[in-house]
Amino acid sequence: MCSTSQTSKVAYCFKGTFVHSTNCSPMEILRDHIMGVSSNGKIEFFEHARNQAGLERKWRFNRSDIRELDNHEFCMPGMVDTHIHASQYSFSGTALDLPLLDWLDKYTFPTESKYKEQELAKNIYSKVVRRTLKNGTTTACYFATIYKDSSLLLAEIAHNYGQRAFVGKVSMDINNHVTNYKETTDGSIAETERFIRELLERKYCRVKPIVTPRFAVSCSEKLLQELGELAEIYGTHIQSHISEADGEMKRVKALFPNYKNYADVYDKNKLLTDKTVMAHGCYLSDEELELFRERGAAISHCPSSNLSLCSGHLDVRKVLEHRVKIGLGTDVAGGYSPSMLDTIRRAMDTSKVLFIQHELGQKIDGSSLHSPHINQPTMPTSQTLLIQKEKYAAITYKEAFRLATLGGSQALNIDDVTGNFQVGKEFDAVLVSPTVPDGPFEVFADDTFEDIVQKFLFLGDDRNIKEVYVAGKQVVPLPNAA
Template structure:
């Protein structure tokens, strides 16, 4: 028998790749070649000295290589392990109360509005777009108690191509906002319906996750039923734990038969190797040992922990117990939907523990970077698919341009690459994330383009940096034609924009048959992210790119 036929090569990139591995929190691979096949799988990552041999082995030409500038690098897409999609409507406001009062005053009344599908569609479209624009290629979302609009969130995520877990929230206790709670049996039945309908849709990158809100909002009967459902269907679980001291006291009073908060989840089959619990600021050593034993993960949400004055998670203590750990934005307790903000707040939280002599040393920026990428993929059980650039994983990546024309930070002649990388992690934002790439729901690799928010300023391209050779190729405008329109796949039956601005390849051979069409959820003329078809010279099938309308 012959060896199985390998898929054709789709992309070859040459330049710098920054990622984490099991042995190092950050590896900087300068002068490397990375190849991606038509399925979006990384098939090689080698030093550029191997270029001639790789070209023979994989049958590509030198002109097919996309070479990055000295100011660009690839990093893995970031993983937000905890975010509340419905709370995005008030992100950046209302962080003036502690957790329990914050929930009853702001959060529950807001989430009760999500019966309205039009309102839900607007907010959910914006939050998915914003997280992608900020470099979040994978997210673990809380929705609300409403099944239909929770399914709508999953549909929107699928159309954008983001990878995600989506949970219909379950809560049968809520005396403070009684209109926003469920009858126990209804909650279980609707959760089962949510799971069945979402799985039947066969979205390639969106999965259901069992989502009891947290201990104080759930009866023991509800927790037990949800644990049974998670076990029967082998589903992921997400919730909150030990976020706030007042919450801890409430749980102890409500569930006196359990030794601690962790045991409450564990005894009800909700603490498994597919569980991710947010916050965990006050877990004891005994509880952390149980987390490690079960293989459960923690989502560190430092922005929310600070904003609501909840507590500070000792990340080093968690890692010493061999507990899987990722980062979460926790919108809207956390005021930013950017994982770069989560990295920065992680450093501040660690430094605060060092200042108060809880720990002798703090985390390094490299370690925080790992938590936002590979750590997040491990927390969600996706580290065999994404998280770094190991051969065999999907090419789920961000192209970073540290010298973008509107970059929020400056570079100087004395800056080496490590300096530049640190500046991006501490000072950069979506303006430096020139392209977001991953495999989407269509037939082949869905590659790179810039995710654009509906309120992007039309004057962004008016900077006087046109003579910068490193940016010239990122400022082209491409027009569509009737002939090009015929290149669109059947799924792309949508509006075509007459012009698109796509920060794409440095090589003209990469840009062919450019197409732009609007998504199903537009805001403004071309407000939604758009998809462009661009087959490289050695690939016969179209690639979809998230483009930018001019």
Template structure:
């Protein structure tokens, strides 16, 4: 792309070190480069710094406008949370003493029922969007609740703060211990249709609806079929849960005796597509993973939640060997941290635990996990044509990272190479090190005063 074939002007120019992933390299480090972002939020160029004068003439920017990254600063792609329950954020860090099905009925459903109150919803949803952005989540795939108005509010807040988001109104018509926290199938279809129509009518640039059956045990077969049709007719993403814990897997066998597996339930209801992301998958068989690959469906690995409520440990290496798309998720509030840095760390911990159990298991590297949190997440959400790494023409979703902030959590020592600095940030860093956040070229952190 050059200035002769576009009307876009340059809005931002950065000079320094850039780190991202490509299909061929888990971590690619671009030294002494210049990156330009046009006024449509797209990456216009990435070139060697020695060409900066000719670039300024070609693209019409002043060299004085260049944002120079410091010695211990770098830009990386924004992180992508492929599974997070915005509605559970109010009790994050608590209520981690029960297994999944008891946990849902004891803690989750009673809290989610409160979102009929829009003041309550506004308070929690504002905080979760701000918190995740501060922690570097530029894209979030959100579960809301069964309430249409509150789910629309979550979409409005994501747009207002500038986060890229898929927002799902939860659909469930059975097996809730809270009688008033479910819908009948016809009501659920009508409200899901209204939610999709209303959210699309807003024409938010980076916030879209996602069809959201909570999970097979809370949905009748007729509802699942309706949702499959809605997703197909509107060409929408689908999100749900699968094979999170063993008790749940056995329950699904009882509820859907005509299906060969948990995966087969979603397959028969037309919910496995190349825009589907299923959370957890701890207990999927190799046969089920083959179906995921064949349909183009993705898995969201949520290691904090998997361990915190004792659900299981996903063998990510096996999933990748089956060539199934996979991203990472925080799974707030089953996961106690809203930070994707934590999701990366727990992914490595789980992989190492699997190696302890089986020395033949090939442990994931931090480079591979970095890719899963960025490019892998964009692939899992079928957004990799828009975001996930620094490629000309993609949206500029990025974090400016400074590993040497005053009173920060990282100590540096002489001679440490950029990849060492990246590894230290991934293992030791926090939101203090994320000094700026950009989504589609718009700086969204630090937050504006208003």
């Protein structure tokens, strides 16, 4: 299972261009650098290549141990998918014709109810882990189903392929429309605890259990209370959904009339902690965002799903201004693509739509449309527009890149382990080759390296992902890749 080796001998080195994020900079492009990775998968040094001779002496490696990247190649941190439903992968790219609650009843619950079958689960879970790894996802936060055994199988598959993962057995004791897909309250609590215990006993290095109430609509108050207690007892992470769609929010208000708001439902039941990641959050109020910040809880921004199911738009700029942790999630299958590159693009698109709405609102009546954090203007419209542009800006591709890497690791509270190329962290990385034969874009002689990185983020796909590493171990190309 988990290696206990404490050796820090440098196993191999990379030399070339590295692209990553820091807390101070959304993107750093570091040319002509050299990185050493130890046999236990950690980054031992990361310096300019001018220091190579001294590094060779200090770390006792030979020039033959250095892997020199090609001219246009670069290493970037592995991407972190903070919200993905592994059990919905089989119908991703289809069934996007209904709003959230109807979509769950017609497509999702009937599909997930089939996962009692181990062979079916093994087939689909193997495919989703392989597909996400090929697309550069080194860490995935998975929803499975209500079935313990097949949820443990997903954890085993992620471990065997070398992916870093959080796996959640879904808990839900309310389902008014698909009655054969729910649990009893006591049964859900008992099975969830068994799932946590059995997964922890396997001692997988990088695959951990995560307490997973589906969302407040499908959970009784008692179930939420008990799941909060379990998370506290075992010190596990927590994941769920919040404020995704209007119909969902109305139902939560009706089901939990004694709570101040949606976030309060989770908070009062010990489910809003610094190990919590909540998907969507499109309609969170300033008060709720402040609660998230106080608790250290995070949001998984799932723009593809929000658009596909016509649920809403999350204002990432507002979340960042509230200093709430935020990462990106594909949200397969509400999100049609398992690619985090696609999610990066949809995140930028959503932010630009919100910028247009803000600008349009100013042109129409001199006030903001949907942004309570922007003060109502008192000047003429032409002057107001200038101030509006200063106060609100769409997120940049560099910021979206950080959300997909370091931001995701912060959202999952593992940024001490992964997320960028800081010395001491584990080497989770994607080796990008922009000039592959028959690739999705071209590189021209006058392109700067920043141009090349932009082209990959806007146009690239898995054909450009040459190799993937998790904790120093190469996991792509995949074994027996078809």
